[in-house]
Every structure is written in C-alpha cells, then in structure tokens.
Amino acid sequence: MKSTYFYPAPSEDQQMILDLVVGFAKDELTSLAEAIDHQGEIPQALQEQMAEMGLLAIPISEDNGGAGFDFTSYVLSLAEIAKASGTVAMHLANQTTFFLEPLAQFATGHRAFDEVASGGALGALALLEDAGSFSGEGIQTSADGLKLSGQKSGVLGGEDAKWILVGAKEGDGISFFAFEKDRAGTYLSETSKRLGFRSLSSSTLTFENVTLSDEDRVGQAGDGAAILAFLHTRGLVALTAIAAGIADAAGEAAAQYATERKQFRRAISEFEAIKQRLASSVLAHGASMSLLLSCSRMIDDGIPCDQLARVAKVTATSGALEATDDALQVYGGYGFSQEYPAERFYRDACCLGVFLGGNDDSIQELAMTILPQ
Amino acid sequence: MDFQLSEELLQLQAEAKQVAEELIAPGARDRDENKVFPHDLLKICGDKGWMGCLVPKEFGGSDIGNLGQAVVLEEVAAACASTHVTVSVHNSLMSTPMKKYASAELQAKYLPQVASGAWLGAYLLTEPGAGSDAASLKTTAVEDGDSFVINGDKMWITTGDEARLGIVFARTELDESIRGPKAISAFVVDFEESGGVTFGKREPKLGIRGSSTVAVFLKDVRVPKGNLLGERGRGFNIAMDLLNGGRIGIAIQAIGIGRASFEHALGLVGSLERAGKPMTKSQIVQFRLADMATRLDAARLLALRAAVLRDNNEPHIKEASMAKLYASTIANQVCREVCELLGDAGIRDDGIAERLLRDCRVSELYEGTTEVQKLVIAKQLFADCEA
Ligand SMILES: Cc1cc2nc3c(=O)[nH]c(=O)nc-3n(C[C@H](O)[C@H](O)[C@H](O)COP(=O)(O)OP(=O)(O)OC[C@H]3O[C@@H](n4cnc5c(N)ncnc54)[C@H](O)[C@@H]3O)c2cc1C
Numbered sequence: 001m002k003s004t005y006f007y008p009a010p011s012e013d014q015q016m017i018l019d020l021v022v023g024f025a026k027d028e029l030t031s032l033a034e035a036i037d038h039q040g041e042i043p044q045a046l047q048e049q050m051a052e053m054g055l056l057a058i059p060i061s062e063d064n065g066g067a068g069f070d071f072t073s074y075v076l077s078l079a080e081i082a083k084a085s086g087t088v089a090m091h092l093a094n095q096t097t098f099f100l101e102p103l104a105q106f107a108t109g110h111r112a113f114d115e116v117a118s119g120g121a122l123g124a125l126a127l128l129e130d131a132g133s134f135s136g137e138g139i140q141t142s143a144d145g146l147k148l149s150g151q152k153s154g155v156l157g158g159e160d161a162k163w164i165l166v167g168a169k170e171g172d173g174i175s176f177f178a179f180e181k182d183r184a185g186t187y188l189s190e191t192s193k194r195l196g197f198r199s200l201s202s203s204t205l206t207f208e209n210v211t212l213s214d215e216d217r218v219g220q221a222g223d224g225a226a227i228l229a230f231l232h233t234r235g236l237v238a239l240t241a242i243a244a245g246i247a248d249a250a251g252e253a254a255a256q257y258a259t260e261r262k263q264f265r266r267a268i269s270e271f272e273a274i275k276q277r278l279a280s281s282v283l284a285h286g287a288s289m290s291l292l293l294s295c296s297r298m299i300d301d302g303i304p305c306d307q308l309a310r311v312a313k314v315t316a317t318s319g320a321l322e323a324t325d326d327a328l329q330v331y332g333g334y335g336f337s338q339e340y341p342a343e344r345f346y347r348d349a350c351c352l353g354v355f356l357g358g359n360d361d362s363i364q365e366l367a368m369t370i371l372p373q
Numbered sequence: 374m375d376f377q378l379s380e381e382l383l384q385l386q387a388e389a390k391q392v393a394e395e396l397i398a399p400g401a402r403d404r405d406e407n408k409v410f411p412h413d414l415l416k417i418c419g420d421k422g423w424m425g426c427l428v429p430k431e432f433g434g435s436d437i438g439n440l441g442q443a444v445v446l447e448e449v450a451a452a453c454a455s456t457h458v459t460v461s462v463h464n465s466l467m468s469t470p471m472k473k474y475a476s477a478e479l480q481a482k483y484l485p486q487v488a489s490g491a492w493l494g495a496y497l498l499t500e501p502g503a504g505s506d507a508a509s510l511k512t513t514a515v516e517d518g519d520s521f522v523i524n525g526d527k528m529w530i531t532t533g534d535e536a537r538l539g540i541v542f543a544r545t546e547l548d549e550s551i552r553g554p555k556a557i558s559a560f561v562v563d564f565e566e567s568g569g570v571t572f573g574k575r576e577p578k579l580g581i582r583g584s585s586t587v588a589v590f591l592k593d594v595r596v597p598k599g600n601l602l603g604e605r606g607r608g609f610n611i612a613m614d615l616l617n618g619g620r621i622g623i624a625i626q627a628i629g630i631g632r633a634s635f636e637h638a639l640g641l642v643g644s645l646e647r648a649g650k651p652m653t654k655s656q657i658v659q660f661r662l663a664d665m666a667t668r669l670d671a672a673r674l675l676a677l678r679a680a681v682l683r684d685n686n687e688p689h690i691k692e693a694s695m696a697k698l699y700a701s702t703i704a705n706q707v708c709r710e711v712c713e714l715l716g717d718a719g720i721r722d723d724g725i726a727e728r729l730l731r732d733c734r735v736s737e738l739y740e741g742t743t744e745v746q747k748l749v750i751a752k753q754l755f756a757d758c759e760a
Contacts, residue, residue, distance in 0.1 A: 154717030338577040
C-alpha cells in the first residue's frame, strides 16, 4: 500500500473538493486522456463540465467570483487531475494561476474575469520573450504611453485564448494588462504544438502599437514586480503539483504492467532492476508531495515561499522526468507504443523542466540564496 | 591502436554525409509526421551500396564491413532515424545470416536482391510472450516431406510488411523436454513464395514513425528444407550472433541521433541569448555542450571498437553490449538536455529537437533492452573471472 503524504489530515473543505476531483479524474478524465493527447484538444463539453464544477477558479475567494477553496486544495486537485491527464491539469493551471489568480488579486472586477472563470472564454499569459527569464529581465515589450509594442513567445495556450495577460515595460517598471487578443495590432504570428501537453499551443504574439486603456490594467502602473513574483511562485508550485501527478501516474501504470508481464517464467516485477525503476516514481512523488504541501500551506498562511517553491519545482520536475523514463523502460517495447500510456507521461515530463524559465535559471537563483549578500 | 579512419573510409564517410544531408534529412520531418515509409531513400541507399555493406562484392555488395557500415550509417541516422533502422536491420539482421549461414544456392538466389535493396529484409524473433526471454518463443517449424511448415505469431517486426525476406526463428524440437535455446532453428522465409504470411496494423509509435513495425502472423508457412540456416537447433546462437552485430548498429543509431541533436544546439547557441548575454558565454551552456561532445565521442569509440572486433572475428559480445548500453543511454540524455537548453523552442514540434528526442528513446528498448545489455555484460564479466 502506498502511504499518504497528507499529514496533518485534510480539512473538511479540502477533503470535499478532493473527493470531487478524484472522482472526476478517475471516472471521466482517465478514459479521455489518450484521445485528448492524440487530438491535441480538450473537448468543449469537458471544458464546460470543468467550468461548471468550479475547477477553473478553485483557490479564488467566493467574493471574487471563485470557488473559495484554499491554495492547498487547488494544488492537490491539480496533482490528481495531472495523474489522469497532464495536459488538462496544465490547462487548468494556465487558466487559474496564470490568468484568474492575478486578476482576482490585483484587478478585482476586471472585465475578463467572469468570462474566463465561467468557462465562456480562455485566458493566457503572454510574458516571456525570446531572451527573457522569468525575473522580468529581458522584457523588451513596451507599454509606454499606453501603446503596446513587442513580441512574446512560447505563450501557453495562446492560440485558443480570447483574453491575454501581458507584462510590459512602462517607464522604469513593469506593468500588466489584460485585453482581448483580437484587439487591433495584436497578431498571432506563430503557433505550434509541443512534444507534450498537446492540448496547449506554444504561440508567438506580436503587438504593433496596440492601444491600451486604464481599464485593461492589472495592478498599478509600474507595479509589475509584485505580480511577477506572485505569478512565479504560484506557477512553480502548480508545476510541482503537475509533476507529482505525472510521476505518480507513470509509477502506478508501470507497477501494474510489471505485475502482469511475465518473462523468464516470472512476473518482471520480481526483478530487482525493475523494482529500482519503479521506486524512482515513489521517490519523485514522495519528495514532490512533501514539498508541494509545505509550499501550499505557506501560501495559504501568507508566508513567502519563493525559495522553497524553486526547490520544489526543480525536485519535482527532474524527479518526474526520471520516473517517467523509468516507467517507459519497464514496459519494454510496449513503452514505445502509443497504445500504452507510458510514452505520453514521458513526453509531458520532458517538457516540465522548460516551463517558467527552466530549471537552470531556478538553480542559479537558488545558489544566490546561500551566498553572502 | 589506430584512431584514424583509412582514406577509403574517410571518403565513404564524406560521401555518406553529403547524401544524408542533401537527400535524407530534408524529408525527415514529413516522414515522421505522416508516417511515410522511406521507399525512395532505400533505393538511394541501395544504389550507394549501403544495403549490402556486409555482402561480398561477387553478389553486388559493397563489403565495407562492420566498421565501414558504422561510419556510413551514423550519417544516415543523424539525418533520419526511421531510414536508419530500416537499413540497419536489413544489413545486420538479414544480409548477415544469408552470407554466414545460407546455402550457396540460397545465396545465389537472394544475395544480389538483398545487396541492391530490391528485396527488403526483416528479422522475426520477438513474440507477444517472448521479448527479453527470446528463447521462450512458441512459433513452431514442423518437418513435412522436404519442407518445414511454420506456425506462430511474431511481434514488433521492423519492416515486416515491406519485406520480401524474413529470418524466422522457430522451435523445431516440439518435445517439451528439449527446452529453450536448443530447440530453436533459423529459417529464411520468402514472404512471396511461401504464402501464409499476413501482417498486423502498423504500430503507432513514439518515434521512428517512418519505419514500419508490425505483428507478423505465420500460418502454415511452407519453406523448403534448404531454407534452414546453419544447423538445426543452432538457431538461438545465430539469433544472438546477429544481435551482436545489430547492437553495434543500434549504438550507431543512438550516436547519430544524439549527434544531430547536439549539432542542432551547437549551431543555435551562437545566435541565442540567455539572461541578457550570448549563450556561448554562459557556463551552463558551455559545460553542457562539453559534456555532450565528450559522451558522444566516448560512445563512438566503444561502437567502433566493437565493429573492428567483429570484422576481425574476435570476441565482441561484451563490447557490442557495452557500446549499445552506453550509446543509447547517453544519446537519450543528450536529446533531453538539448530540449531543455533550447527552452520552449526545444520542445516545440516545429523544431527538430523534439523529434530526435522521440526517435532516440527506442534505442534503449530494441535489440535487447538496457537491462538485457547489463545482464549480458555482467555474465561476461563473471565468465572472464572464471577463465
Ligand atoms: C520499434 C521496435 C522495433 C522492433 N523491431 C524488432 C524486430 O525487427 N525484430 C524482432 O524480433 N524484435 C523487434 N523488436 C522487439 C524488441 O527487441 C523487444 O521489444 C525487446 O526485446 C524487449 O522485449 P519486450 O518488449 O517483450 O519487453 P520485456 O521483455 O517484456 O521487458 C519488459 C521490461 O522488463 C525488463 N526485463 C526483462 N527481463 C529482465 C530480467 N531478466 N532482468 C531484469 N529486467 C528484465 C526489460 O528490460 C524491460 O524493462 C522491436 C521493438 C520495437 C519497440
């Protein structure tokens, strides 16, 4: 029996949403995951269902139009959903953490919120630029004089989004704006899919003198640093949850396969080498969940956790990569077949390290934390 | 110790590089996306002599040996892994047993077609229940007059439905007391002449999608007794001997794919920036590239050593497994690190790094998994201790 990493036990509220999500993931999502991956698209009906269940805005207060659960409930839900479908979990994180949360926190009453929270339209964050890192360094896009010009690349889900949240230079600082992608001067200049998380596009958006108004603002002019930090920390924790879910799913599937598959007249699960491969999922999942819960509880209690969030994300994403690689190997030739789930877990995990500026950046930042100022 | 390729091999390498870059690489993405079997490219490979690397010149082969084959096919693998695996299996697993174990009559009939690539070959060992434990295979070959009648299901057969000729491994001793290796014999099956050969659908795969991988169903397939390869009951040894050569081929495949990914990254970093400075000035980038280049070179040295030993008829079981083990492991690391290094551009499916990552993964699975290579190496290590 796999132990739980959830100590102290979940609150009543947390248990309520978890039960709902686990049921949904097991009964509905798991069977759809393969088709979503192959078609590179989340069916409209499923999107509507998730919106109705309130899954797009789990950690946002009811006053602000969300479902009113805490951040811990949200990331645990993400992990469960990622276990069924990495790309659906990433889609939810993209709506919640990279769009709705900053709106709820920094721009209550913004026009985009209700439409996205209710599932009526999708949002996307357009922040990173070709040479940029998540610290905000390298942002060239300018919003001076409320005219937006520049280019954003790797926008997750940029193709299907109606609303975009854009970070740009304004004066000496950075400002954020949320507006419709069809606003004059905004172009979807490139779009493709990725190796994994196939329902979300990787898009390049180009802005040519797009007219902005104060109504579009998310946060005050030049206040972007706080929003960046908010997005970054929560994003890292959300990615940790997704990585944990994928590592867990890969391990469970491989363990099941290993007990059924016989070679040399015994179940391959009896081989020490196979047990080693299976254990990497247990290691990755255990470490990720412990770090995840520490981070999410700090966020719920209002304690800064940007450092631990980096530790969590680096640990969880590299752990998930190893766990999914090992799980694929346990399947032997069948691991290479798209009729088995192992290759999907592997493709998703190979992408995880890249998101939010990449693990190399996080590692550099972590070294700074033990250097004398 | 001579680490320099001969003039002749350098010339072959240069020619292969040119053909690979100009003719093979350009369609690789399309073949991956649309699962297109590389018929025209195999024709080109045939014209160049690469379908008969190990076939004597008298039969129309180029007879460049395992070393020559390794040097040439690395270029093919770097351009398109799907084309590579098709050529590699044809050479190592099909032309080799024809040359080494087939009767003069069979050789005269088949080797010229094999060497030109007109007739493609497949290797039929694996079954649904017999993967790593290949000796547990269930396909049977029963004597009937002057033929053998073969029945059974084969799984994961590269080029199966595109092949004219197959090397089939089957049990010729049905007596349960004769188990495992000693019960197995190897046959040449001419898929057109024998009848009774049908194919499953093409396996949908993570990578090498331009190659064909199918289940092959053998139902009352009748082959003349003369199609027995080597001695009856020696089939498993033949299968393993072929895999020693095949493993060098897969090592080379991994090296080619890894090299392509590495070179792709190396070509890009000059024009990219990271955290506000040129990527080439970043130690993260420099050190990663240095590691990749070192590993790829080490892998190539292992593979070429095994090829030379095989050409010289010296023991090379351990060396072939080491080459395959190391090359496949590090090539996958290289492919993953390149994707990470290039960031979102590395994982986007309009670039080549993600295809190389997908193509590469199979090198740790076929012709003996990574675990099987380690079992082979460890067994040899202990045997060496006792000797
Ligand atoms: C694309 C592709 C093309 C192929 N082409 C061909 C072909 O042309 N001809 C052909 O005959 N075959 C071919 N194969 C089959 C391939 O060689 C087998 O898939 C491989 O030998 C592994 O067998 P399996 O898939 O049954 O895995 P299994 O043997 O079931 O292995 C499952 C897992 O158990 C591990 N394992 C098994 N035994 C042990 C042990 N004793 N100790 C520790 N670990 C163990 C394995 O390493 C693996 O991780 C191909 C496979 C693929 C994917």
